[in-house]
Structure formats: C-alpha cells, structure tokens
Amino acid sequence: MAWLVLPGLAVLVFSLAVPLGFSVYYSLTDWDGLGAYQRVGLDNYRSILTDDPVFWRSLRNVVALIAVTIFVQNPCAFVLAAFLSRLSSRASRLLRTIYFVPAVLSLVIVAKLWVDVYNPTFGILNKLLRAVGLDALAISWLSNPSTSLAAVIWIIVWQGFGWALLFYYAALMTVPRDLEEAARVDGASWLATYRHVIIPHLYPVISTVIVIDVISSMKQMELIYLTTAGGPGQLTQFLGVYLYQKAFVSGEYGYGNALSVLFVLLSAGLTFLVQRGMRVLSR
C-alpha cells in the first residue's frame, strides 16, 4: 500500500523539491535570466551577507512586522475575541462579520484603498486630521521616511486582524464551560481564569496563529509591491519584494535565487524556533 503515497510525494517533489533544487543551482551562477551564465560558487551568498544593506534592512522590517503581529495584533484580537465570546450570538455574529471584511477583500483592493486613504492630497486620513485641527499631522504617510514603515505595517495588520480574531473566537468557543465554572467556584478572578485556565487551554491555537503570522510576515510581498514597492529609498523593503526586484527588475536572476534560498532557510528555521518555543511554553 506504500505506493498510495506516490501521487502526493510526486506533487511534493515536483512542486517543491525540484524548483528549490533549480533555485540552489542558479543561486551559484551570475545568470541574468536571459543569456549565458557562469558559475560563481558562493559569491552571491557572500555579497548578500556581507555587502548588501538592503537585505538586512528587509530582514529587520520582517522582524518588525512579526513583532507587531505577535505583540500587538494578537493580544488585541484575543481580547476582542474574548469580548465577542461573551456577547449574544446574534451580536457577536454581526461584529465578527464586520471585523472579518478586510480579510476577504482582494489584496489589490486593500492596497489601492489604503494608498488612497493615505494620499496627502485627497486622502481621507489627512482630511480628517485637518478637520480636527491636527494639520501638523497631515503628512504624506507612505512617502515620509519616518512613517512609511508603520503605515504599511498598519495595512497588513488591519487586513490580518480578522483572521486572528476568527481563530481565537473559534478556539474560545471550544473551552469547556465547566472548566471555567470550576475555576470560578474555586474563587479565581476573571483575569486569573483567563491566565491560568483558558489561555493554557488555547496554547495549541495560539502557537498555530503565531506560526501562521511568522510565515505570512516572512513572505509579505504583494501588499508592499502594490503600495510602496519598498520605498521611499528602501525603507519599506521586504524580502519577498526584494528578491523579486533583484531577479526580474535589475536582471540579477542568480542573486535573486540566492536570496530566495536564504529566504526558505530563514522561514524554515524561524518556524522551527517558534514551534519549539511554544512547546516549551505550553509545558
């Protein structure tokens, strides 16, 4: 019966292992994607790690995004989910739908929407700020070097919030009521109930959400590409956009492939670490 795994294995090999193999091969060349190429050994990797500030900037931005999703988005989504789980089912369904709307919108629409919201000339954000007398705050959010990264991270968090909320809400509904009641009978406050009973019960879900957050932060590409394309300068550059630009804009296909190999390694490593961390935490 072992042959039954073959179709699945074949898909995995041809959709993952073979392309990755090609990537590794081309990452050792100076191919521009079009003509002849030479093998350059580990040169691409060496220059990425020692001589490419944009790579490190992209990585820093990824870390910032991960930090914001884990330490800001997740707690907010959890608190809101806990609040929703106490409401009547009708009210909670309505609110959940509202919070989930951004998550079902197409990325292109979300990007265009926020580019317009942030627009310094006709954007609604600056209009509101001016209306309440905060003219000094009415700046060009996406192109101002001091706000651009926060502005794009906000869009990503805004869109991803619905997912986190949905996960936490679904998980909270699975917590057995008697567990909670037992804690309360024992005199636990609501805070203690959440801290010692409910949250430990939800560790597997929290761990899953965090892994998803880490992976989606790592592979963040489309939204950045559609809003700032990494600018101003390279301040909002992310690994996904950067490797695409290297491969297909600046014609450094070999270098782009080296970036993508590092990207895979980093993603795998980080996911492993997060899972490890969560396991230790849930013990």
Added chain:
Amino acid sequence: MKTKAFVIYTLALAALALLPAAPAGAQTKVTLKMGDNLPDRSNTWGAIVEQINGEFKAAHPGADIVTESYPDQPYQQKIKIYATAKQLPDLFKFWSFTSLLKPLIDGGFVAPLDRADFESLGYRPGALDTNTYNGKLYGIPVSMDFWVIYYNKKLFKDAGIDHVPATLEELYALIPRFKAKGIIPMTTDGKDAWPLSITFDQLVWRISGERGLPRQALDRKIKFTDQVFVQAARALQQLVKSDLFQEDLMVSDYGASRNLFGQGKAAMYLMGSWELGLGTDQAFSAEFRANVDAFKFPAVKDGKGAVDDLMAWYGGNYVVSASSKNLALGKQYLMFYAKRFPELAWEKQATLPAQTVKARPGDTPVAQTILRIISEARATSGTPALDLSTPRFKDDNENAIRELCSGLITPEAFVKKLDAAAEKAAKK
C-alpha cells in the same frame, strides 16, 4: 454485451466530438501574439494600435492578433519573465536601450530585421541607429522622445501667473503662488524613479553646458563624483525639497501623477514628449485638453547650458521574437506599422513619431509647442544615462535617485553610489 454496447457508444460519442474539429482545424487563423505598454485601447496611442491591427487583419484575412497590455513597469518585468520562460509574444513593443534591449539581443531572443526595408520610410536622423546593435537593426523606433514640462494654462491664470518659468529660480518663485490657491505646482512619477533620473541628467547638462557627461562617466573617462554631478544632485534634491512636487512624490506612480495633472489638480507635469496626447485624451475634461501646453525645461542660474539643450532620444520600439513561429508575418506587421503609425499618430495627435511629420492647421496647441521645441533644439542628448548600461546599473541608479529624493542620503553620498554602480557595470 452491455459492456460492448457501452464501448461502442462511447467511441461513437468521441468520434462525433472530433468531427466538427476537423474542418475548423483546416481554417485555423494564424494568431500573432503581441505585447505592449498601452492598456488604454480606446484613447490616443492604444486606439491607434487597435486601428492598425484592424487594418492589418483586413489586409491579411488569415491573420489574427491577440494583444497583452500592461502599464510600463509591470510590462517590462513581464517581458523579462516571458523571456526567461521562453514564452515571448511573436512581436512586442519594447525600448531600444542598452539596459533593456541589449540583454534580449545577447540572449538571442530578438530577430534581426533588414535595415534597407525601413530606410526609405522617413525616419529622423539617428532613429534607426539607436536600434542597431552589432551592425544589425533589431527594432523599429516608434516615437521621438524628449524631456519637457507640460502645464495647464487655466491653472496658471487662476494663480495669476502669465508666463512660464525660464529659469529654476522663476520656477521656485511660482510654488507659493500655486500653493496659496490649493494647486499642486508640479507632478511627476517619483515611484519609478526614472523621470527623476532623466531630470538629473538634464540638470547636469544645464549646469555644465557639456553634452554627454553621464555617458563619459559610464565609460569611466570621468567620475560621477566630479563636482558637476554633485551640483546637479544638489539641484535635484532642492527641487524635491522645495515643495514643488506632489507630497507623495516618491510613492506615486506614472498613472497617479498623470491623473493629478489631467484632473486639473496640478499646474505642471514633468514628463516626456510622448505625452502630447494629453491634448486629445478623452479621459480628461474638454477644458483641460484645451488648456494643456508645454514649455522647455528651465535654465539653471549661472549654468553654462541653454534651454535648447534637449534631453532627447528614441526609446520605444517594436521588435519580433526570434523564436516566433510566424516570423515572416511578424515582420510584415512591423513594416505595416512603420508605414501607418506616423501618419495616424500625428493625425490623432497621440505622440511625436520617430519619423518626420509636418505641422497641420488642426494641430493642438501642445502638439504645436512640441514641434517647435524639437525644431529649436541646438543639441540632443541621446539615451539617458540610466539606460546606457546594464540592467543592474539602471536599478542601482534608480535606487540611488530614490534615496536622494527621499532625503535619505546627501548629494555627496549619492554620487558615490552612482560611481560605484558605474564601476561595477564597467567591469561587467
């Protein structure tokens, strides 16, 4: 028995399904796959291509044309990806530049053309040369491109301004007057950076009075760190810092900046002569179309260059894919296009073609100005520096320009980056 009947029934069905396919196969048209950067097919340039395609199909009943169109930058990337995947369209619009066309030629992706076929078609001097590599013609130039500033006469009047600026100082003096009226003084595409890079080249020329300094720096005869480049970088950074442009310059793309001007929110638009179609673009109001005009890029105080030193080149072209199965038909299309386009482009006032055209009584004011500017030019630049070298240099150049104009690096650091990029490209 039942199984046998089922098999016969299935086979009969399959045969039936195949029957209508046979005669249709005999009549199959030859489909030419085309690609271009003109997504708007009902206006100006895109509409002209549609008309040419219609006429070509009428003249070649067996031919069909399927076009894929994207805005400029995504289109360039798409073509590179198609080339890498060996799926280029049969013929496509591209750019004659070393940074874009040469890698395709070196990779054997573009079919050479017979230059003699095109020499009698009225091209301006040098137009075919920019599409010639290793002594062979690889593309037909379509437009004569040069750097100008478009302006909206009504918005100038609304701000009480009765003249176009002849110097950068005059230009700076206009900024507060437009701002007081809630008008954006000028727009351009900052996100893609190449317009700012061309402006940098223009400033180098205005300051030095010497043609082709960036090319010399790329050839490593001089250095980008020389004083003139620092001065030009300073001037460019000052242009951006002076509130001349839309606030979100560095993240607003081609379409967004063009719309700000076309919708009457900005008084000036820094762009190439290929936008002379603004005067006939139905997407904008009749009032705008009647008021759009152009002027020469201003002079720089104490600069040695003159306003008639023109950043001008032949950028856009059409090429045929070397691996096209319909090579002969593709070449016939190019010939058809080369003959029809200049006449239609000028008749519809869509762009200034690479072939010479004559002024006509019905020309829009902006078209008349564009013709006047090119006729008054005392020297032209040729291809801008960012497109004279490798794709990597182009990308480095654009990134350095983005950093300079975002105020992230000093003019001195900018020229150092440019010089390092040129050094890298020269070694390649």
